[in-house]
Amino acid sequence: MRDDDEHAQFERPRRHTKPRTKIRPNYDDADTARVVTIDRGRYTVTLDDDGRTVTAMKSRNLGRKGVVVGDQVRVVGDVSGADGSLARIVEVTPRRTVLRRTADDDDPIERIIVANADQLVIVAALADPPPRAGLIDRCLVAAFDAGMEPLVCLTKSDLGSPDEIVAMFEPLGVRVVVTRRDGDLDDIREALRDRVSVLVGHSGVGKSTLVNALVPDANRSVSYVNAVTGRGRHTSTSAISLELPFGGWIIDTPGIRSFGLAHVEIDDLIKAFPDLQDVTRDCPRGCLHSATEPECALDLAVADGTLAPERVESFRRILASMNQKDDY
Ligand SMILES: Nc1nc2c(ncn2[C@@H]2O[C@H](COP(=O)(O)OP(=O)(O)OP(=O)(O)O)[C@@H](O)[C@H]2O)c(=O)[nH]1
Ligand SMILES: [Zn+2]
Known part of the structure; x- marks a missing residue:
């Protein structure tokens, strides 16, 4: 024992009476x-x-x-x-929102893949590959359940008209933007500015083309290239967050085939539509609000003009999509 230690011990005698407590490190300066x-x-x-x-x-x-x-x-x-x-x-830090990927054969648990995003951008091509409404519907359910605002981004507008898809999502109040390669990005930039947005869409819809147009440095970011190509990876590919030069972040999700919706309850989904939720308070107990329910209050509200029929139909369409297996 060195002299100074002895001295220290003399100055501060051990207090044997003090109960043992778990020392909590102080991370104030983290x-x-x-x-x-x-x-x-x-x-x-x-x-x-x-x-x-x-x-x-x-x-x-x-x-x-x-x-x-x-x-x-x-x-x-x-x-x-x-x-x-x-x-x-x-x-x-406690998460504001969480997005889960689906359970599958490789991994039977619905795992959280992204935290704290406020917007889910569902990227679908107008052609090549053709848009699949059912898939967009399921993404919408994931967004509403996660507490994220959805945005439908329709790409390749040089190959097809957006009218049909726009008509499907308008009654739900879901925003739609239309883009094409080398086209004007003002609308999508405006929708992404200063927000944290997760991009989803299946292979070939033009997601990389869009990311590269929005973040000109993306291709130079080694982690982005790794994540998107999956090169040098042993297991599944991680999501990756990229800062937007005009403010905000986009999170690309390579390798995510679909979202976990198994845990979603009808009550969780209907919260995203306060007008419908209000009406369904008058539904009989256990009403599933589908078109085949005999006394669903949604039908009465359509009949008396309180709700637009398109809105109820569209809501029932996404409700039904919850139970369909439809991978990317
Ligand atoms: N006609 C047309 N083709 C486009 C457009 N945007 C992208 N493409 C083409 O569509 C193909 C797929 O584009 P990507 O950006 O690689 O699509 P992705 O969604 O990232 O696909 P993965 O890399 O497989 O995930 C490429 O050949 C693009 O050149 C567009 O606006 N119009
Ligand atoms: Zn009902």
Whole structure:
């Protein structure tokens, strides 16, 4: 024992009476950051302060708690962002919204894939491949359930007219924007500005074309190229968050085939339509609000002119889509 230690012990005698308490580390000086992508246990985060990109791992104190793309986190340790440096994520801020991917044969659990997004952008081509309304419907259910605002983005407008699809979603109050390669991006930019938007859509609809037009640097971002091509990946591909040059973030979700809707209840969905929810308070107990329900109040409301028939029909269409298996 060194002299100074002895001295210290003399100055501060041990208090044997003090009960043992679990020491809680104090992370007051931790930096806040956002998770932009995940690769084999390594989390790429950007610091809120200066936008610096830092690689981090989960701290042991988080236990089995998951960290997903879009999470707001607190990081400590080496936050220099230098090559080979590794910080630690010590805390995950409560999530405002969560989006789940579906359970499938590879993984039987509906896992959260993205946190804290406020908008779900459903990208569908007007042709090549042709739009599938049922798939858009299921994405809408996922958005409403997650507490996210949906936006339908119809691409390849040089190949087809958007009128039919627009007519299907207008009665639900869902916004639709129309784009094409090399076209004017003003509408979609306006819809994305200053928000956190998740992009979904199946292969070939022109999602990469759109991302590259919106974020000219996307192709130069190594993590984006990795995530989108899946190169160098062992397991499934992570979502990736990209900052928009005009404000806001888009989160691309390569490799997500469909959303988990197994947990969605009719009551969760109808909350997104307050006018319909109001009316259904008069439904008989256990009413499923489908067209075959004998005394659904939605039918009475259409009959007396309180609700537009198109709105009720469209709502019933997305309600029915909940129970259909329709992968990307
Ligand atoms: N005619 C037409 N073709 C387009 C348009 N946008 C994209 N394409 C073409 O559609 C094909 C698919 O586009 P991508 O951007 O790679 O589509 P993606 O959705 O990212 O598809 P994956 O990479 O498979 O996920 C490419 O050949 C594009 O050149 C468009 O507005 N009009
Ligand atoms: Zn009903």
